[in-house]
Amino acid sequence: MMDAALVESIIRILFAGVIITAAYIISTRNLLSLVSVYALQSATLVGIALCLYTIEGAVVLLGIALVTFASKVLIIPYFIATIQERIRIKRDIEFHYLNPTTSLFLSMALMLVIYMALSSIMPNVSGKPTLFFFGAVVGLSLVLMGMMVTFSRKRAITKVLGYLTMENGVLLFGMFVTELPFIIEFLIVIDLIILVILTAILTVGIDSTLEEYHNRLHRFYLWEGTEDVP
Amino acid sequence: MILLALGLVTLACIGLIALSKTNRQMNAVSIAHGLIFTIITAAILAAMDIPVGTFLVGNQYFFIDHLAAFEVLIASVIFTLAAVYAGGYVESLLSSGELEKGSQKLFYTLWSLLLLIIVLAFFADNLALFWIFAEMTTIASAMLVAILAARENIDAALKYIFIASTSMLLSFVGYIFLFETSRSALGEGSLNWTVLLAHAPEFPAEMMLASFALVFIGFAAKSGIFPFHTWLPEAHAKAPSAVSAVLSAVLLNVGIYAILRMVALVHRTNAMPAVSTMLVLFGALTIGIAAVSMLPQKNLKKLIAFSSIENMGLMLVGIAVATPVAIFWVLFHVMAHSFTKASLFFSAGILHRQYHSRFSGDAPDEIRDVFSLQPLAAWGILIGGLAIIGLPFSPVFFSKLFILLQVGTVSMEVLFILLVLLFVAAAGLGYFVITAFTRVSQPGDSPLNEPYRTPGGMKIPVVILLVLIIAMGIFLPGGEIVFFSQMVTELGF
Numbered sequence: 001m002m003d004a005a006l007v008e009s010i011i012r013i014l015f016a017g018v019i020i021t022a023a024y025i026i027s028t029r030n031l032l033s034l035v036s037v038y039a040l041q042s043a044t045l046v047g048i049a050l051c052l053y054t055i056e057g058a059v060v061l062l063g064i065a066l067v068t069f070a071s072k073v074l075i076i077p078y079f080i081a082t083i084q085e086r087i088r089i090k091r092d093i094e095f096h097y098l099n100p101t102t103s104l105f106l107s108m109a110l111m112l113v114i115y116m117a118l119s120s121i122m123p124n125v126s127g128k129p130t131l132f133f134f135g136a137v138v139g140l141s142l143v144l145m146g147m148m149v150t151f152s153r154k155r156a157i158t159k160v161l162g163y164l165t166m167e168n169g170v171l172l173f174g175m176f177v178t179e180l181p182f183i184i185e186f187l188i189v190i191d192l193i194i195l196v197i198l199t200a201i202l203t204v205g206i207d208s209t210l211e212e213y214h215n216r217l218h219r220f221y222l223w224e225g226t227e228d229v230p
Numbered sequence: 231m232i233l234l235a236l237g238l239v240t241l242a243c244i245g246l247i248a249l250s251k252t253n254r255q256m257n258a259v260s261i262a263h264g265l266i267f268t269i270i271t272a273a274i275l276a277a278m279d280i281p282v283g284t285f286l287v288g289n290q291y292f293f294i295d296h297l298a299a300f301e302v303l304i305a306s307v308i309f310t311l312a313a314v315y316a317g318g319y320v321e322s323l324l325s326s327g328e329l330e331k332g333s334q335k336l337f338y339t340l341w342s343l344l345l346l347i348i349v350l351a352f353f354a355d356n357l358a359l360f361w362i363f364a365e366m367t368t369i370a371s372a373m374l375v376a377i378l379a380a381r382e383n384i385d386a387a388l389k390y391i392f393i394a395s396t397s398m399l400l401s402f403v404g405y406i407f408l409f410e411t412s413r414s415a416l417g418e419g420s421l422n423w424t425v426l427l428a429h430a431p432e433f434p435a436e437m438m439l440a441s442f443a444l445v446f447i448g449f450a451a452k453s454g455i456f457p458f459h460t461w462l463p464e465a466h467a468k469a470p471s472a473v474s475a476v477l478s479a480v481l482l483n484v485g486i487y488a489i490l491r492m493v494a495l496v497h498r499t500n501a502m503p504a505v506s507t508m509l510v511l512f513g514a515l516t517i518g519i520a521a522v523s524m525l526p527q528k529n530l531k532k533l534i535a536f537s538s539i540e541n542m543g544l545m546l547v548g549i550a551v552a553t554p555v556a557i558f559w560v561l562f563h564v565m566a567h568s569f570t571k572a573s574l575f576f577s578a579g580i581l582h583r584q585y586h587s588r589f590s591g592d593a594p595d596e597i598r599d600v601f602s603l604q605p606l607a608a609w610g611i612l613i614g615g616l617a618i619i620g621l622p623f624s625p626v627f628f629s630k631l632f633i634l635l636q637v638g639t640v641s642m643e644v645l646f647i648l649l650v651l652l653f654v655a656a657a658g659l660g661y662f663v664i665t666a667f668t669r670v671s672q673p674g675d676s677p678l679n680e681p682y683r684t685p686g687g688m689k690i691p692v693v694i695l696l697v698l699i700i701a702m703g704i705f706l707p708g709g710e711i712v713f714f715s716q717m718v719t720e721l722g723f
Contacts, residue, residue: 150392162396163396173406177407188362195391
């Protein structure tokens with residue numbers, strides 16, 4: 001058993017990692033690294049779950065870590081990367097309403113607001129070790145940052161990654177605030193996989209003829225015929 | 231046993247669909263599926279003690295109370311009628327090339343799956359499980375919208391998925407809040423609605439308010455409440471009409487159902503005044519946006535979709551009042567709206583086959599000579615339209631009247647605003663029908679599509695629903711009143 005104080009500081013470092021990955025997802029234009037950063041973010045969550053396990057010893061956390069690793073570090077990123085390869089886009093330079101700098105400032109403001117809101121409505125939770133309160137704040141911020149990505153980007157693939165970031169936030173929030181039955185977590189992951197596959201199929205592959213296929217990609221801003229030049 | 235039976239029936243149906251070769255066979259399977267579900271639900275209502283507590287039902291994950299059985303009954307009846315209607319409709323989509331031959335099996339499979347998922351969602355006791363099924367209904371129904379493989383359809387489906395799913399994630403955060411609330415109040419956390427309802431008075435108001443607000447965002451998006459309604463007109467207008475009917479008459483109910491269950495919990499705490507204000511505000515805004523959008527609307531299916539938004543807003547206002555009488559009539563309105571809206575979409579589908587633009591799904595419908603070309607659909611829209619506006623002798627008349635009377639007991643100002651907005655919405659619908667249905671071909675007009683020969687299978691559901699609507703508007707048997715009162719009592723109002 002590791003020293004609890006040490007584990008707590010490791011978790012704090014991992015929190016910072018989560019925030020940095022989220023900031024990267026919000027601001028980057030490079031689609032290929034987006035997926036790797038998402039995988040990294042999920043791996044950080046796995047790390048947090050394992051650290052929590054050493055403190056609390058709840059078996060559910062091990063299960064969560066395992067399912068998260070299999071689905072979000074391996075399967076989903078691999079799937080999205082394959083699709084990106086097939087549709088040959090490397091950059092997403094179209095930001096709908098927000099440019100990266102504004103988004104970053106906005107997300108900082110969001111975190112502050114969430115911190116204040118949570119400390120006012122969760123007196124009983126903030127009475128617990130501050131680590132848990134901190135986890136809830138980071139989780140909820142991650143949800144809202146992902147939401148910002150979903151609504152401010154134009155390409156479907158980036159929107160999907162925003163959605164996945166949101167889901168990571170829900171997981172983090174759930175891990176720190178409470179323990180849900182494992183079966184529920186498991187079903188959510190299945191739901192997520194179906195959703196990702198469906199969105200991908202919708203945006204890419206319903207049709208098999210090449211001309212129609214490219215037409216469709218064109219319509220969804222997934223492929224512009226030539227590579228975008230920033 | 232019930233759940234097992236439902237699952238096995240669905241599996242058998244999907245298997246049969248995979249084996250069948252013609253549209254007629256697959257259609258027969260999906261009609262049978264709807265019928266069996268209707269019979270099972272009717273049997274539960276007639277023969278069993280509700281709330282049901284047998285093997286597999288009544289454990290910590292599922293339960294059946296009056297409200298759940300009521301929603302499932304509506305869903306099964308609508309699915310059966312829509313399946314009858316889909317037979318002719320899919321045939322016509324196939325022959326016009328809008329639906330590819332290969333997608334046909336997928337269509338019927340998704341149809342059966344969607345019915346099962348919706349039923350399981352209504353029977354779920356555990357709120358997290360309910361959330362998962364509700365999320366899956368989005369996936370299955372979005373695929374049904376996208377199945378036509380036209381650009382607008384995929385666009386509408388993606389918009390639907392992104393708006394509904396992202397908002398639904400927030401409502402999951404809300405459920406986590408609820409779980410945490412119950413854990414700090416009861417010692418052991420629970421998301422079972424029955425447990426939560428029993429202990430709701432012990433929960434702190436601030437936590438319930440936060441949890442309700444988050445849950446509300448997600449299910450408001452599912453049921454087309456402002457400002458999350460933007461996906462709804464697109465998806466409902468672009469989907470095949472049989473699917474539009476299901477989306478409007480059954481899927482919107484899922485969102486309202488979730489909000490109602492949540493309000494039933496909040497109702498027992500001190501958070502209710504704040505929640506009421508919030509619901510009235512969003513309800514009135516929703517009705518307002520729908521009414522304003524209906525006025526200039528040129529596309530019939532979009533018009534009907536906006537009318538659904540308007541009715542969801544009214545239900546929200548009724549839930550906000552939260553007196554037993556108001557809840558009674560909200561539930562009645564759920565039923566009345568479902569049947570009326572399904573009949574409207576069925577009629578609109580026939581007109582759509584006749585008049586739809588060959589070039590773009592977004593072009594306004596050029597409706598001309600409607601009474602000579604499609605008399606049944608024209609009368610269907612006319613009677614259905616009058617019924618949804620709430621003319622006397624329609625079921626919506628009673629529910630609207632009593633919900634508004636209940637609103638009047640709380641605030642005359644809100645009542646006045648609502649009356650004006652509802653009048654605007656009715657005017658929008660009336661204006662469209664009067665201008666479109668009185669138009670006759672002039673010499674020099676562009677030629678119309680060939681007269682569409684409506685198959686009998688598409689006419690029967692319209693007739694059945696119209697008869698049902700008129701019957702519901704005239705008769706209110708004592709058994710029905712007792713049934714609705716039981717639902718209200720079980721919800722704890």
